[in-house]
Amino acid sequence: MNTSLQSSSKEAILQYLLKENQASAQNIAEAMNISTQATRRHLKDLLEQGLIEYDLIRVKTGRPQYLYSLSRQGRDRFPQNYGEFAVSFLDTLTETVGENEVSRVLQKQWEKKADNYRKFMTGKSLQEKVTRLVEMRKEEGYMAELFIIEENPPQFFISEHNCAISDVAESYPQVCSHELEMFSSLFPECLVERTNWIHQGEHRCGYLIKIC
Incomplete structure (x- = not known):
């Protein structure tokens, strides 16, 4: 994926999280119509940039679930007067x-x-x-x-x-x-x-x- 597409996908993820408050990688992938693997790469980059954060939700069976949301820095990206x-x-x-x-x-x-x-x-x-x-x-x-x-x-x-x-x-x-x-x-x-x-x-x- 080229750089411009990566940037637009990341921006779309941030906008999605702004609307939904919290979402799993799978939810985001389905909403963005991109693979879960690509979504996880974008989420990793956004985490490193401090634009998102996550909560670890433990369930009785299966793997713990990661729910992603905007960090304060991520919310500050959107226009505020x-x-x-x-x-x-x-x-x-x-x-x-x-x-x-x-x-x-x-x-x-x-x-x-x-x-x-x-x-x-x-x-x-x-x-x-x-x-x-x-x-x-x-x-x-x-x-x-x-x-x-x-x-x-x-x-x-x-x-x-x-x-x-x-x-x-x-x-x-x-x-x-x-x-x-x-x-x-x-x-x-x-x-x-x-x-x-x-x-x-x-x-x-x-x-x-x-x-x-």
Whole structure:
């Protein structure tokens, strides 16, 4: 199966789980009209990406049954009008506790996000880490692409054609600074530079990652 078909099948599985809440691999295979074997491969990939989770149901006879459902991260893939609420909340927070405290809150948020990324990057080579980061950013709606600029020494360029938090970034551009700090913390052996910035009117955000 080619990559585009695999992606569409995985997206269809996520949409099915959103509607059904929980389902077995067999139920999903029947609904998607694909083989159970192919379904299990897709489910394995979605589990590794943190988009789904499962409950193990033990029965009196036969094998235990796995029931799959969307994880919180999986549900966050689907459109939610959080931007306006987030900006309004930050405005209220700024009025209540001041800009310095809000900046500390945003910093803490990016530190938590970096910790979540690290869970899926630990133990991998630099190129594998960058590739996994781009995959996760794609899942979050950033339309990320990876370009290998140099192989020895390694040098990578990440291009993001969409800002998934554009509403917040427009009102609170400091979140972009925290984002750059987050990327730097994920690759301590590298220099991470922002080369392009949507907030400054460019058509993408760009990050250059190279060995120090």
